Amino acid sequence: MRISYRNIKRYKEIIRILIKYGFSYIVEKLNIEGVAYKIPITNPSEEIKQMSTGEKIRRAFEELGPTYVKLGQILSTRKDLLDQDIIDELSLLRDSVEPFDTDIAKEIFKEEIGLDIEKVFNEFNPNPIGAASIGQVYEAKLQNGEDVIIKIQRPNIESRIKSDLEILKGMVLAFKDSNKHSSIDVIQIIEEFQTQLMRELDYNFEAINAMKFRKMFENSREVYIPKIYGEFTTKKVLVMEKIIGIKLNDAEKIKELNWDTKIISDIGIKSLFKQVFEYGFFHADPHPGNIFVVSQNTISYIDFGMVGIVDRNTLNALNEIAVALVEKNVDRVIYILTEMDVINNEVDIIGLRQDLLYLIHYYYDVPIEKINISDIMNEVFRFFRRYKVSIPSQLSTLAKAVITLEGTGRDLNPNFSVSSIGKEFMKHYYINKFNPQNAFLKSKHMTEEIISDMKTIPKQMRGILRNIEKNNIKIQLEDIKFASLEEIMRDLTTQVSLSLVLAAIIVGSSLIISSPNITNNIWIRFTALSGFFISFIIGILIVVKIIRIQYKKK
Known part of the structure; x- marks a missing residue:
């Protein structure tokens, strides 16, 4: 592995720490030219030898x-x-480091x-209330008397992180070269990590996230999002309204105030599903330190550096998987996973089907109040690792958020169960499924896809015919199912024909209704309205036709 000598x-330092914790085989495998041979490989201490692999990695x-x-x-x-033991250790990692000098923080602010x-704030507490790896947090009071917190980025932290990322990418490339058959896409993981970390280095991203959440819950009485002071927020400085409340995991203090912990835990779950189902944008780090209880009926999120995004297609697939699991439809689950492109060609489908069926039946009849969602998630992820199912990172982030909230919910309310999550999930699922606005948008998107296909299919057909003419395509006739192909072409022709008629009637009716003579002649008005009515019927027929085709595929 070649190195950049400016980071020598x-x-x-990295090699020394790896060797210290017993990862010398990684150093040998990376073969870092000009560096590793200068550092003697020694055995770790007895204390380190007694540690688990997860603890060694964390340390x-x-x-x-x-x-x-x-x-x-x-x-x-x-x-x-x-594996879960490594996950448990990595979950203990916190941004707790030594604070840097407040005079330096003041210089960065200026x-x-x-x-x-001192000119911006009426009061400023020079003692930081928190020191994280990227920034430091202070309390202050604006000139108008409003309480705020100030985040100030550590000096030179960006250059150090960029150097680390450069080294890390080099190490990952070397690891990939020596493990070409690995099923883990380490390059993609590091690229996602780099994107996330560079965003955290810019407080403007966190400010934008906070403003989006504030807009999301602006009419809610159950969730309060602190205000961002944009005039005092830059890449290295963030000024946010100070939230005064009790941390979500301080159950004893909440009970001392006679606040109903069941209501508070339910609010947390409902707020998460609102974020996911209605906006596809959610708080990705909802640990108890990032959620405050401000009253017996209100919670508040803080720290918006890590967010998750779930696109509509992935969310729909997740909904379909949930329904298929309830129906014990294993084949449907495998079909959806295949459509999501998370199962590769080398997977043992027969084994996958049998194990998935066992997993479903194992948990299906267990009383819901006795099910721990963490146990289910851990079992599912072990299952995915075994069959090399590479689920989207956004779903992993969502699963972590749900597990975190469930754990906190159990601390607050001993009677809290997965049924609370399940009921909220199904509620949002059916609200979104049968929402007239969502149904209209889905129909609109289907129509747009059909029109797009009408434009692109002729071009694609011309390209295929051109390649056939040039003998660039070899077709094995025995592999073609002509009956199936004929049926597909017939369905496609029907859809295209109906779509063309639909488009013509809508355009014609729109031209008629915009005519200046429409108010003078009742028959002209009747013709226009009839056209819109007929186009509505044709639109329904197209949607029914598409649904029937999709149903046949299943």
């Missing part, structure tokens, strides 16, 4: 600094890649805002 000191990441702490936190969400910190 950091390479040596090494903590010593390696902020970049690796963040990497560990992100890897702790990837249950589809790592460089970013252009004003002394």
Whole structure:
């Protein structure tokens, strides 16, 4: 492995820590030219030898600094890649480091805002209330008396993280070259990690996320999102409204105030599903330290550096899988996973089907109040690792968020069960499924897809015919199912014909209704309205036809 000599000191530090915690075989495999041979490979101490692999990795990441702490936190969400004992250890990683000098923080604030910190704030507490790997947090009071918190980024942290990322990418490429048959796409993981980390280095991203959440819950009495002061927010400085409340995991203090912990835990679950189902945008790090209880009926999220996004197609697939599991339809589950392109060609489908069927029947008849969602998720992810099912990272992040909230919910309310999550899931599922606006949008998207196909299919057919004419395509006739092909072409022709008629009637009716004579002649008005009515019927027929075709595929 070749190295960048401007980072030679950091390479040596990384190698020393890897060897210290018994990962010398990684150093040997990477074969870092000009560095590794200068550092003697020694046996780890007896204390380290007694540690589990997960604890060794966690300790090494903590010593390696902020970049690796963040990497560990992100890897702790990837249950589809790592064993549970390693996940448990990585989940303990926290951004707790030594604070840096407040005078330096004031200088950074002035460089970013252009004003002394004392001129912006009426009061400023020079003792930081939190010191994380990327930034430091202070309490202050604006000139108008509003309480705020200030995040100020650590000096030179960006350059250090960029150097670490450069080294990490080099190590990952070397690892990939020496493990070409590995099923884990380490390059993709590092690229996702780099994107996430670079966003966390820019507080503008966190500010935008907070403003989106504030808009999302602006009419809610159950969830409050702190205000962002944009005039005092830059890449390295963030000023946010201070939330005064009790941390979500402080159940004793909440009970002392006689607040109903069941209501509070239910609000947490409902708020998560609102984020996921209605917006496809959710808080990806809802651990108890990031959620405050501000009253007996209101919670507040803070720290919006990590968010998750679930696109509509993935969410629909997730809904379909949930329904298929309820119906014990294993083949349907496998079909959906195949459509999502998460099952590769080398997977043992017969074994996958048998094990999935066993998994479903194992949990199906268990009383719902006795089911722990963490156990289910862990079992599912072990199952995915065994069959090399590479689920989207957004679903891993969502699963981690649900598990985190369930754990907190059980701390608050001993009677909390997975049924609370299940009921909320099905409620949002059916609300979204039968929402007239969503149904209209789905029909609109289907129509747009048909029109798009009408435009592209002729071009594709011309391209295929051109290649056939040039003898660039070899067709094995025995592999073609002509009956199936004829049926597909007939269905496609019917859809195209109906769509053309639909488009013609809508355009014609629109031209008629815009005519200046429409108010003078009742027959002209009747013709226009009839056209719209007929187009509505044809639109329904197209949707029914598409649904029937999709049903036949299943």
